[in-house]
Every structure is written in structure tokens, then in C-alpha cells.
Amino acid sequence: MPVASRDSGTEAVRTVCSYCGVGCGIVLDIARDPATGLRRAAKASGDKSHPTNFGRLCTKGSTSADMLAAPGRATAALVRGAGRRGSRDRRRRRRHRGREAAARDPGRARS
Incomplete structure (x- = not known):
């Protein structure tokens, strides 16, 4: 507020x-x-x-x-790619797509 x-x-x-x-x-x-x-x-x-x-x-x-304000903080939502779980293969997505993915499957959308 x-x-x-x-x-x-x-x-x-x-x-x-x-x-x-x-x-x-x-x-x-x-x-x-x-x-x-x-x-x-x-x-x-x-x-x-x-x-x-x-x-x-x-x-x-x-x-x-x-x-x-620390450097290195995420500026966009990150969603795990098709790689194996825990891999560094991540892609940037638009923020609204990241939120939609988290709403559909919260366990998979975690970073």
C-alpha cells in the first residue's frame, strides 16, 4: 500500500x-x-x-x-525446461506464464 x-x-x-x-x-x-x-x-x-x-x-x-536490491536476484519467472530434475537447463518465461504454471502444478514450477 x-x-x-x-x-x-x-x-x-x-x-x-x-x-x-x-x-x-x-x-x-x-x-x-x-x-x-x-x-x-x-x-x-x-x-x-x-x-x-x-x-x-x-x-x-x-x-x-x-x-x-541485491544483484543476482531473478528479474523474471524461471520455469524448468525439459531436462532432468535439478538440472541447470532453465528457460525464462514471461511472468504470467510462470504464474500459470505454478498454479497448475506447484511441485513442478519450483526452482
Whole structure:
């Protein structure tokens, strides 16, 4: 859920931390990468209005933006090719095709 922008050029998005099962509220500052134009997480901070953590984050939660913006993360859905299970033979598919495959057969669509 987008909230008011903190800095010029960024958008603040309220969400839930994905590191553990506690469900702490975080606010991610989302910026556009000037080179590619893609959105990226620039900063993570605690959501002061969230009833679980009231704005406080653990070390893992406070580094969420670093994890989300790390190089090497998948930018498109990957679907296993016709090769044997566990092989590195993977093909890129459009995101909607990857989601459709996961919905049809969740066990096969895992990477």
C-alpha cells in the first residue's frame, strides 16, 4: 500500500517483513534506478503504526532493502525446461506464464 513520499524521487510502501513469521510492519522507500528505469528498494524502516513492532525492526528486518536490491536476484519467472530434475537447463518465461504454471502444478514450477 503506497503512502506519502518521504524524499523526492522515492515512494514509500507499507508492507510486512518477509524474514520470519512474526509479521513486523516495514516501510520500504522505493526508487527508480536511473540506468534502467526499474523500481528498487532503497531503504527499509519500521512502520510505527503497525501493532506487531510499533516501528522497531531487528537486524534482519532493517537490512530488507539490501536483500531486495541485491544483484543476482531473478528479474523474471524461471520455469524448468525439459531436462532432468535439478538440472541447470532453465528457460525464462514471461511472468504470467510462470504464474500459470505454478498454479497448475506447484511441485513442478519450483526452482
